[in-house]
Amino acid sequence: MTSALIWFRRDLRLADNPALTAALESHDRVVPVYIHAADEESPWVPGAASRWWLHHSLKALDADLCKRGSQLRIACGPTLQTLQRLVKESAATAVYWNRLYEPTITARDKQIKQSLIDTGIDARSFKANLLFEPWEIRSGQERPYRVFTPFWRKARSQLQVRPPLPAPDTLDSPGNDQGLSVDDLELLPSIGWDSQFHDVWKPGEGGASEAFEDFIESGLPEYASDRDRPDRQGTSRLSAHLHFGEISPMQIAWALEERVQQAGDSARTAGAESFLREIGWREFSQHLLFNFPHMPERNLNPRFDEFHWAAEDRAAIRRWQQGRTGIPIIDAGMRELWATGTLHNRVRMLAASFLTKNLRQHWHHGQRWFWDTLVDADLANNAQGWQWTAGCGVDASPYFRIFNPVTQGEKFDPLGNYVRRWVAELDTVSTALIHHPWTDPDVLQATGYPAPMVDLSASRTTALQAYQDLPKADET
Numbered sequence: 001m002t003s004a005l006i007w008f009r010r011d012l013r014l015a016d017n018p019a020l021t022a023a024l025e026s027h028d029r030v031v032p033v034y035i036h037a038a039d040e041e042s043p044w045v046p047g048a049a050s051r052w053w054l055h056h057s058l059k060a061l062d063a064d065l066c067k068r069g070s071q072l073r074i075a076c077g078p079t080l081q082t083l084q085r086l087v088k089e090s091a092a093t094a095v096y097w098n099r100l101y102e103p104t105i106t107a108r109d110k111q112i113k114q115s116l117i118d119t120g121i122d123a124r125s126f127k128a129n130l131l132f133e134p135w136e137i138r139s140g141q142e143r144p145y146r147v148f149t150p151f152w153r154k155a156r157s158q159l160q161v162r163p164p165l166p167a168p169d170t171l172d173s174p175g176n177d178q179g180l181s182v183d184d185l186e187l188l189p190s191i192g193w194d195s196q197f198h199d200v201w202k203p204g205e206g207g208a209s210e211a212f213e214d215f216i217e218s219g220l221p222e223y224a225s226d227r228d229r230p231d232r233q234g235t236s237r238l239s240a241h242l243h244f245g246e247i248s249p250m251q252i253a254w255a256l257e258e259r260v261q262q263a264g265d266s267a268r269t270a271g272a273e274s275f276l277r278e279i280g281w282r283e284f285s286q287h288l289l290f291n292f293p294h295m296p297e298r299n300l301n302p303r304f305d306e307f308h309w310a311a312e313d314r315a316a317i318r319r320w321q322q323g324r325t326g327i328p329i330i331d332a333g334m335r336e337l338w339a340t341g342t343l344h345n346r347v348r349m350l351a352a353s354f355l356t357k358n359l360r361q362h363w364h365h366g367q368r369w370f371w372d373t374l375v376d377a378d379l380a381n382n383a384q385g386w387q388w389t390a391g392c393g394v395d396a397s398p399y400f401r402i403f404n405p406v407t408q409g410e411k412f413d414p415l416g417n418y419v420r421r422w423v424a425e426l427d428t429v430s431t432a433l434i435h436h437p438w439t440d441p442d443v444l445q446a447t448g449y450p451a452p453m454v455d456l457s458a459s460r461t462t463a464l465q466a467y468q469d470l471p472k473a474d475e476t
């Protein structure tokens with residue numbers, strides 16, 4: 001009887017799981033293991049909303065394993081020593097896992113693999129969470145890409161979609177478990193800030209496929225036009241499921257291809273291509289992080305190292321975090337984030353632009369807040385999103401393009417429904433005023449909603465001046 005450990009990390013699914021399939025093909029028994037070692041991810045230890053998701057996702061995985069006759073063995077790190085102990089206890093000859101690509105994790109995993117191999121263990125890792133390894137797509141000069149469009153053009157032309165690997169129907173019992181329970185990991189917040197999360201999310205592989213099915217049925221045909229509308233349910237809301245590996249990008253690509261062929265209608269085809277392109281942005285973020293591992297900490301565009309950020313203003317940052325800036329669409333987004341652990345991509349851009357440009361606070365302040373409060377907090381996507389919006393990334397929105405949250409609100413939330421949903425004080429304000437209630441002082445007085453914390457036009461001018469003061473590209 002041969003046994004292999006399958007070391008689950010952020011691949012919390014049974015279908016299309018290459019490490020699990022490979023372990024099952026070559027061993028009589030697999031022992032599913034999760035090792036909690038958050039400090040090994042320092043300085044990017046998962047934030048509070050992420051831990052909430054992880055708690056429920058681990059429970060869901062354990063339940064899915066139990067249905068098949070197995071169960072998840074849970075332990076705490078240090079990871080290498082724990083793996084070595086579990087190998088011994090279960091008389092395993094192999095440890096298989098799916099790759100992650102964050103710099104700290106890659107370095108740790110490399111060491112773990114070598115140490116296991118040195119003691120005669122068959123240690124193997126697999127590609128599971130991306131369509132392309134972050135080193136696979138290279139420019140003509142064999143360099144990593146720095147701009148999304150050519151990156152995606154190349155990646156898209158090389159994409160070979162394959163059917164997903166099936167989940168096993170049954171699994172052997174992993175033997176007696178004297179390990180920990182998910183509750184023992186104490187991942188849930190001690191204050192009841194997550195009370196609304198359950199209404200919005202269903203972590204786990206089952207929740208991921210339900211969300212994806214719903215989206216394919218109702219969201220996909222209109223995705224290309226609705227994806228920018230925070231007042232509509234126009235996007236898939238799959239980002240946390242993808243981050244925790246409850247669904248794979250290959251499952252998504254395969255299902256899109258199948259449905260498009262079946263349906264043959266042009267809206268669904270356009271929606272599918274547009275949606276796949278967003279999955280492409282996720283690939284690009286991982287590509288950037290792998291090739292420029294300092295991305296979460298340092299400006300990708302070194303010119304911005306000279307940028308004159310305003311002095312750190314804790315009170316202003318706090319108002320932004322709490323959704324009390326006096327700019328309705330920003331406040332709606334920041335309140336939605338606090339209540340549900342997410343906010344719409346368009347509003348992420350607006351909130352990030354307001355913090356880094358109108359308030360001229362360093363993008364690190366926003367990145368850290370999102371890291372702690374987003375259920376989909378992802379090192380690569382978050383750093384990429386902040387650098388893109390702040391203008392200091394490689395393929396960034398130019399700094400001088402400063403979003404105007406009033407006109408953006410009018411364009412993407414034309415009736416003000418998104419604002420009214422999240423900013424209760426503005427519930428009764430007319431559509432004509434909803435995105436700039438300060439233009440009628442009576443409205444502010446009647447609703448108690450704050451006046452804008454900065455003048456949008458003056459702060460824009462100051463930001464542009466600070467940008468003008470940057471050394472030009474050829475001076476760096």
Ligand code: FAD
Pocket residue numbers: 227235236237238239240242243275278279280281282283285343344345346348349352370374376377378379381382383384385386389
């Ligand atoms: P859909 O529109 O349905 O897109 C499908 C999938 O494509 C998403 O689930 C996501 O995996 C990927 N995707 C979509 N847009 C992007 C993008 N711009 N960059 C990378 N991948 C993308 N996304 C995260 O997953 N984690 C983060 O921590 C994160 N932080 C962000 C911070 C800022 C400042 C900005 C501007 C964007 C950030 N994003 C982040 C990207 C994007 O906002 C979310 O992925 C998206 O809003 C998730 O909603 P959805 O699943 O409904 O997206």
